[in-house]
Amino acid sequence: xxxxxxxxxxxxxxxxxxxxxxxxxxxxxxxxxxxxxxxxxxxxxxxxxxxxxxxxxxxxxxxxxxxxxxxxxxxxxxxxxxxxxxxxxxxxxxxxxxxxxxxxxxxxxxxxxxxxxxxxxxxxxxxxxxxxxxxxxxxxxxxxxxxxxxxxxxxxxxxxxxxxxxxxxxxxxxxxxxxxxxx
Amino acid sequence: xxxxxxxxxxxxxxxxxxxxxxxxxxxxxxxxxxxxxxxxxxxxxxxxxxxxxxxxxxxxxxxxxxxxxxxxxxxxxxxxxxxxxxxxxxxxxxxxxxxxxxxxxxxxxxxxxxxxxxxxxxxxxxxxxxxxxxxxxxxxxxxxxxxxxxxxxxxxxxxxxxxxxxxxxxxxxxxxxxxxxxx
Numbered sequence: 001x002x003x004x005x006x007x008x009x010x011x012x013x014x015x016x017x018x019x020x021x022x023x024x025x026x027x028x029x030x031x032x033x034x035x036x037x038x039x040x041x042x043x044x045x046x047x048x049x050x051x052x053x054x055x056x057x058x059x060x061x062x063x064x065x066x067x068x069x070x071x072x073x074x075x076x077x078x079x080x081x082x083x084x085x086x087x088x089x090x091x092x093x094x095x096x097x098x099x100x101x102x103x104x105x106x107x108x109x110x111x112x113x114x115x116x117x118x119x120x121x122x123x124x125x126x127x128x129x130x131x132x133x134x135x136x137x138x139x140x141x142x143x144x145x146x147x148x149x150x151x152x153x154x155x156x157x158x159x160x161x162x163x164x165x166x167x168x169x170x171x172x173x174x175x176x177x178x179x180x181x182x183x
Numbered sequence: 184x185x186x187x188x189x190x191x192x193x194x195x196x197x198x199x200x201x202x203x204x205x206x207x208x209x210x211x212x213x214x215x216x217x218x219x220x221x222x223x224x225x226x227x228x229x230x231x232x233x234x235x236x237x238x239x240x241x242x243x244x245x246x247x248x249x250x251x252x253x254x255x256x257x258x259x260x261x262x263x264x265x266x267x268x269x270x271x272x273x274x275x276x277x278x279x280x281x282x283x284x285x286x287x288x289x290x291x292x293x294x295x296x297x298x299x300x301x302x303x304x305x306x307x308x309x310x311x312x313x314x315x316x317x318x319x320x321x322x323x324x325x326x327x328x329x330x331x332x333x334x335x336x337x338x339x340x341x342x343x344x345x346x347x348x349x350x351x352x353x354x355x356x357x358x359x360x361x362x363x364x365x366x
Contacts, residue, residue: 004225005233005266006232006235008218008221008232008235010218015229015253019227021310022228022309024230024249025355028351029302030303030304034191034192035192035193039193042195043199046199046202049194051188052190069204076188084355085355085358085359088307091250095304095307097304109300117292117293118293119293119303121213121280123210124209124278126205126208133201165303172208172268172269175268176264
């Protein structure tokens with residue numbers, strides 16, 4: 001039996017024990033203005049700043065954001081060093097990089113990856129209720145790339161963060177039926 | 184007391200209950216050649232293909248990869264629909280998008296986000312032993328952007344995936360001491 005759940009060319013069957021405990025920990029995106037990005041990710045997306053790291057010599061700051069329920073928040077240490085270890089150990093950290101002064105530079109405008117040259121596409125969030133989430137995004141005047149009713153893939157939304165990065169929004173339990181129309 | 188662990192301008196203190204169960208689920212990157220990318224992420228990074236979704240009308244395939252230990256793998260369903268729900272519910276899925284035919288197009292070459300125009304920077308993996316991991320990457324002839332001994336930040340490596348996307352590699356327990364020299 002394969003160690004993978006679906007088939008595809010290229011997949012390695014051997015699972016090297018040295019990799020068993022690898023953790024896909026972080027996704028890093030540059031941000032122009034930390035004040036507007038932190039407001040967006042904490043207020044609109046509900047994320048928690050779990051660690052801030054300032055590098056004065058190199059003039060940049062890293063903001064590590066996590067989507068934590070109040071219960072999950074209790075598992076985090078208030079100790080600086082322990083929290084660094086937690087921040088780099090756990091899955092699904094969003095690392096926002098701010099190079100000091102970029103907020104004042106007119107020529108700094110980050111690339112979403114969705115126009116040429118393409119590459120990275122988006123990050124994505126599962127939400128309990130897509131319709132309620134989108135109504136709330138509208139109230140927060142979030143820019144939509146695609147509303148749930150637009151395009152081919154109904155029931156999936158794309159919003160934009162303050163730098164223009166795309167964020168896919170979906171309710172997992174609705175996807176098997178929704179996707180079955182296209183697969 | 185703040186709901187955040189460090190301070191910064193812009194952070195919202197209110198934690199809207201509608202966002203308590205939001206999950207940072209996925210990071211999507213386009214890939215040119217699925218065979219080489221699936222080999223890399225399954226063999227070198229040890230990841231598991233948890234769901235493959237083919238969209239014949241729109242001529243693309245999504246490959247959802249997860250860093251799973253053998254124990255974590257047991258928690259996944261072999262049922263197609265249940266596994267779709269799991270794939271979109273859980274944190275830290277790597278979504279690789281393949282537009283059919285891109286592997287044969289000379290002009291398709293994806294952008295890492297780390298040269299102009301900049302944006303997305305990298306994904307990152309926690310590994311139990313950075314030195315052993317890097318030795319293994321060398322054996323697999325992985326391209327390094329930065330070896331642990333290079334540059335200012337000793338003890339952190341950056342490797343490149345087959346499309347040139349950067350992957351940061353670190354051992355979390357080593358970081359408090361390492362970072363303290365720069366903070």
